[in-house]
Amino acid sequence: MPVIASTIEQVREYVTNARNDGQTVGFVPTMGALHEGHLTLVREARQATDFVVVSIFVNPLQFGRGEDLDRYPRDLDADVALLGDQADLVFAPSVDEMYPDGDVSTRVVAGPAGDLFEGAARPGHFDGMLTVVSKLLNIVGADRAFFGQKDAQQVFLVQRMVRDLNVPTQIAVVPTVRERDGLALSSRNRYLDESEREAALTLARMLTAAREAGGQGLGSAIEAGRRVAEARPDVDVDYFVAVDPATFAPAPEEASGEVLILVAARVGSTRLIDNAYVSVAHK
Ligand code: AMP
Numbered sequence: 419m420p421v422i423a424s425t426i427e428q429v430r431e432y433v434t435n436a437r438n439d440g441q442t443v444g445f446v447p448t449m450g451a452l453h454e455g456h457l458t459l460v461r462e463a464r465q466a467t468d469f470v471v472v473s474i475f476v477n478p479l480q481f482g483r484g485e486d487l488d489r490y491p492r493d494l495d496a497d498v499a500l501l502g503d504q505a506d507l508v509f510a511p512s513v514d515e516m517y518p519d520g521d522v523s524t525r526v527v528a529g530p531a532g533d534l535f536e537g538a539a540r541p542g543h544f545d546g547m548l549t550v551v552s553k554l555l556n557i558v559g560a561d562r563a564f565f566g567q568k569d570a571q572q573v574f575l576v577q578r579m580v581r582d583l584n585v586p587t588q589i590a591v592v593p594t595v596r597e598r599d600g601l602a603l604s605s606r607n608r609y610l611d612e613s614e615r616e617a618a619l620t621l622a623r624m625l626t627a628a629r630e631a632g633g634q635g636l637g638s639a640i641e642a643g644r645r646v647a648e649a650r651p652d653v654d655v656d657y658f659v660a661v662d663p664a665t666f667a668p669a670p671e672e673a674s675g676e677v678l679i680l681v682a683a684r685v686g687s688t689r690l691i692d693n694a695y696v697s698v699a700h701k
Pocket of ligand 1: 447448449450456458459564565566567568569592593594595596602603604605
């Protein structure tokens with residue numbers, strides 16, 4: 419079982435001791451309600467580094483008004499049990515430990531790529547996310563931190579922040595872990611009832627349809643995905659777009675090669691996201 423630390427000071431002490439023993443440090447930031455997607459990140463960290471730190475913190479700064487901050491699932495004991503021996507240290511701070519003044523007056527600003535897609539739907543979300551990730555990277559001081567491709571825009575912005583601000587932690591990206599039927603694992607899947615769970619599969623099906631139509635060009639790929647959603651009045655698609663993975667700028671219809679297709683949709687009261695790399699032919 420991992421050691422549980424609730425203060426920044428304790429984390430620094432454990433990490434310093436590990437470093438003094440010659441160990442490298444890996445870090446997996448999470449909001450808890452852990453599932454196999456998180457555990458895959460942790461296993462990658464375990465393989466690549468000696469001392470594995472997992473943070474569990476539901477960051478109020480990245481939730482907008484009316485979002486699910488209050489109902490977001492929290493179960494530290496279950497999370498720690500799931501981690502077992504895969505993690506050495508769990509950092510589970512209180513909101514007060516992270517934000518002793520209630521808020522921060524200095525924050526990280528995501529820039530224009532943070533205003534698109536998830537950033538457009540959730541104003542301030544990415545600034546709040548980057549601010550807490552920056553704090554956590556400074557607290558842990560890991561050699562390598564692990565993020566999921568599931569949150570494609572998030573990991574793009576984190577990589578850019580680390581480059582822009584010369585943060586001395588390497589960022590590793592781990593492919594999206596899915597259920598057998600294709601549904602991307604997410605803590606928010608816990609909100610779904612049986613029929614919503616079935617509806618939620620639409621996101622992955624849209625991406626699959628787009629991938630299969632990639633040979634006919636990007637326009638056809640997007641259209642094929644949209645057609646899947648049209649048959650599902652219980653799925654309210656927010657966006658279904660292709661971007662250039664290198665810049666996150668929307669890909670032009672005549673784009674060819676590898677694009678990243680992003681989807682966000684509301685199923686009942688739950689907002690879900692997914693994405694996939696799709697190879698498209700020039701048309
Ligand atoms: P969260 O607890 O939702 O903030 O997620 C913590 C980390 O786990 C983030 O880097 C996510 O991208 C990653 N993650 C969440 N779901 C998955 C998944 N299905 N596959 C891979 N990584 C994931």
